Amino acid sequence: EAQVTQNPRYLITVTGKKLTVTCSQNMNHEYMSWYRQDPGLGLRQIYYSMNVEATDKGDVPEGYKVSRKEKRNFPLILESPSPNQTSLYFCASSSTGQGSNTEAFFGQGTRLTVV
Amino acid sequence: LAKTTQPISMDSYEGQEVNITCSHNNIATNDYITWYQQFPSQGPRFIIQGYKTKVTNEVASLFIPADRKSSTLSLPRVSLSDTAVYYCLVGDADTGFQKLVFGTGTRLLVSP
Numbered sequence: 001e002a003q004v005t006q007n008p009r010y011l012i013t014v015t016g017k018k019l020t021v022t023c024s025q026n027m028n029h030e031y032m033s034w035y036r037q038d039p040g041l042g043l044r045q046i047y048y049s050m051n052v053e054a055t056d057k058g059d060v061p062e063g064y065k066v067s068r069k070e071k072r073n074f075p076l077i078l079e080s081p082s083p084n085q086t087s088l089y090f091c092a093s094s095s096t097g098q099g100s101n102t103e104a105f106f107g108q109g110t111r112l113t114v115v
Numbered sequence: 116l117a118k119t120t121q122p123i124s125m126d127s128y129e130g131q132e133v134n135i136t137c138s139h140n141n142i143a144t145n146d147y148i149t150w151y152q153q154f155p156s157q158g159p160r161f162i163i164q165g166y167k168t169k170v171t172n173e174v175a176s177l178f179i180p181a182d183r184k185s186s187t188l189s190l191p192r193v194s195l196s197d198t199a200v201y202y203c204l205v206g207d208a209d210t211g212f213q214k215l216v217f218g219t220g221t222r223l224l225v226s227p
Contacts, residue, residue, distance in 0.1 A: 042218065042219055042220070044217075090158045092158070104159075106159050108157060109156060109157065
């Protein structure tokens with residue numbers, strides 16, 4: 001079954017404690033990206049990756065890091081989380097650039113609370 | 116910056132056909148129009164995509180007029196499980212199609 005898997009689904013952490021949200025896809029997709037969703041602001045892109053070792057900033061990259069060492073994995077790293085990073089996070093993957101004539105697959109989401 | 120405009124919300128009843136219209140006046144020549152569905156606390160799910168005229172799949176139909184400045188998602192005979200937020204997106208040529216630009220979406224509520 002084609003899927004994008006995020007872990008954990010729920011996370012409560014404290015300010016400043018480094019954390020990583022993992023994302024894995026089993027469709028051999030080149031493109032992967034991270035979004036955050038906040039009430040009233042909708043879905044906003046954090047980072048995206050065109051392929052292994054190729055990443056770039058989205059609309060709201062501040063406070064986040066990513067890496068793409070393997071095609072299937074695209075972890076999101078918060079080096080020093082702050083309360084304004086409390087949000088619902090989604091990972092997505094697609095076979096071509098998201099936004100063109102293709103279908104993007106989204107993970108189930110990670111609800112992060114930073115206290 | 117989202118380049119689409121949709122109604123914020125719509126109400127319907129089970130068994131009715133629902134049409135959600137999206138305006139995209141500045142759509143580029145090579146942009147496609149894509150619709151996603153999102154349930155609370157779940158990731159968006161692809162529904163349908165088209166470039167012009169009409170596209171139909173097992174879930175919905177997408178109508179695109181010749182000028183492509185708008186599109187209409189048609190959901191036949193909706194059920195309670197179709198209650199969700201529906202997003203209309205166009206391919207972002209300005210960013211080399213590297214992102215999906217989500218607007219606020221249309222919140223559809225289906226009642227018994």
